[in-house]
Amino acid sequence: MVVTDVSRQIFVNGRFIGRPVTGVERFATMVLKEIDARAAREPLLRWEILAPAGVARPDWLDNLSFRNVGRLSGHPWEQTELFWSSRSGTLVNLCNSGPVLCGRQLAVIHDALVYRHPENFSRSYGTIHRLLGRLLARRAHLATVSEFSRRELSGLLGVDPATIAIVPNGVDHVAAIEPDPSVLDRFNLAGRRFFLFVGSPAPNKNLARAVRSFLALDRSDVSFVIVGSAAATFARSDLGTLPATVVATGRLTDGQVLALYRSALALVFPSLYEGFGIPPLEAMSVGCPVLASDIPPVREICADAALYFDPRNEGAMADAMRRCADGAFDADALRAAGHLRTNAFSWAASADRLIEALQPLAAPGRIPVSSP
Structure with missing residues (x-):
């Protein structure tokens, strides 16, 4: 276990609390839950979560301090009231943004998607977050979730990669989820074989190609299940x-998603771009084979525990699904490799890496500012 220097108060940007849970919010919650558990054993671990007015103390928080500050919300709260309230210590931002005036802070930027795929975002969101990233690269210590994202951010933001810490996601949260198999009856999947997609309809997720690849199989004995907000998009797709x-479920509870992982033939993860990719690890952790894009960040996370395909080649994607449906590959070997791979990712290890990343900020004095 890494023990942090407690010479300075650590504040946490709690703006993410209460938002719908995507990968970024999952990361922030699980890392803080691990830090919170340690605070019971380390009374000098002085962390306080600061949140906008009206945001309730989360029920998963037992030991760390929590405080509502200011009257604003969103970016205005973050850039002014959060900055002012955290000025006496070190600020930790876990969700891609932070106050640009703060001179002593760590900002976790999960990927470079807003630069590489601006079409995924509204003009205002993209403009704000690209500017935020460039300003934080000059004002803050940076961290990210994978070696791939470190290389991306280093090149795009002009930051020495050695100064960007890696704090990966974990996967052991799955063990605490109670599966809810009622979802199988709800969508008439009980006793059926199906492929599973878990994610958003964002262009980088490549869902349309995955559906076309599945339809090219022209099979009635296998279904393709889409979990997430992609459901509404596909109801009016082209x-x-x-x-x-093709079954679109909409957003589901963690227990319902877990039940689908456990029953699926395989998770199909067709992304064109990712910073990390939590669904493949979640699937592997419960023995669900993974069919995945052959792109660097997915290779980094899944290693030899996935069956890969070219995400831009619908024929290759369809062939991977066909092989899986026909039992033409060693699914047991893939499951075994998946279980081994998940051992490399735990939230305890992620918390250790976060605390290590804070060490340069622990001692009094001015922190270095990156070159423009």
């Missing part, structure tokens, strides 16, 4: 009338 074998 793919035409989708057959009953």
Whole structure:
């Protein structure tokens, strides 16, 4: 276990609390839950979560301090009231943003998607977050979740990669989830074989190609299940009338998603761009084989525990699904490799890496500012 220097109060940007849970919010919550558990054993671990007015103390927080500050919300709160309230210590930002005036802070930027795929975002969101990233690169110590994202951010923001810490995601949160198999009856999946997609309809997720690849199989004995906000998008997609074998569930509870992982033939993870990729690890942790894009960040996370395909080649994607449906690959070997791979990712290790990343900020004095 890494023990932090407690010579300075650590504040945490709690703006993410209460938002819908995506990968970024999952990361922030699980790392803080681990820090919170340690605070019971280390009374000198002085962390306080600061949140906007009206945000309730989360029920998973037992030991760390929590305080509502200011009257604003969103970016105005973060850039002014959060900055003012945290000025006496070190600020930790876990979700891609932070107050640019703060001279002693760590900012976790999860990926370079806002630079590489600006079409994923509204003009205002993209403009704000690209500017925030460039300013934080000059004002803050940076961290990210993978070696791939470190290389991306280093090149795009002009920061020495050696100064960007890596704090990866974990996967052991899955063990605490109670599966809810009622979801299988709800969507008429009980006893059926199906592929599973978990994610958003964002262009980088490549969902349309995955659906077209599945439809090219022209099979009635296998379904393709889409979990997430992608459901509404596909209800009005340009793919035409989708057959009953394509099932869009909308957002589900963690327990329902876990039940689908456990019953699926495989998770299909067709992304064109990722900073990390939590769904493949979640699937592996419960023995669900993974069919995944052959792109660097996914290779970094999954290693030899996935069956890879070219995400821009619909024929290759369809062939991977066909092989899986026909049992034409060693699924047991892939499951075994997946279980071994998940051992490399724990939230305890992530908390250790976060605390290590804070060490340069622990001692009094001015922190170095990156070159423009």
